[in-house]
Amino acid sequence: MTTAVARQRLAQYTGGSGQLPMYLEQEVLSWSPEKIILKTYDLFLVSARRGDEHRMRRILSELINALNFDYGELPQRLLRLYEYCQRCVAMRRYEDAATIIAGLRQAWAEAFHLE
Numbered sequence: 001m002t003t004a005v006a007r008q009r010l011a012q013y014t015g016g017s018g019q020l021p022m023y024l025e026q027e028v029l030s031w032s033p034e035k036i037i038l039k040t041y042d043l044f045l046v047s048a049r050r051g052d053e054h055r056m057r058r059i060l061s062e063l064i065n066a067l068n069f070d071y072g073e074l075p076q077r078l079l080r081l082y083e084y085c086q087r088c089v090a091m092r093r094y095e096d097a098a099t100i101i102a103g104l105r106q107a108w109a110e111a112f113h114l115e
Helices: 002-014 021-029 034-050 053-068 073-090 094-111
Strands: none
Touching: 034 053, 034 094, 053 073, 053 094, 073 094
């Protein structure tokens, strides 16, 4: 699920050819699930700055699909935030959605010591 988004994130370096250099592909495949989520948030933020609504929608769908509801209340709260971001994107309020995702990204990076 989010591995596809991570691959897409790195595919931007290929000029849209769809083929990643071997070293980049190996790097993506070695990422932890936590790092994949972090990079997915990064991709959303880049897409928001570019106004790429289609990509933002796809990323939010991937984030929602990646939620594991066996872990109590947190996935439910994330779902509500992601759904709110979807509504913001639909209303072209990209900055509002980006602010939420940026906050989640920061919390995620701190929680898993990824930066």
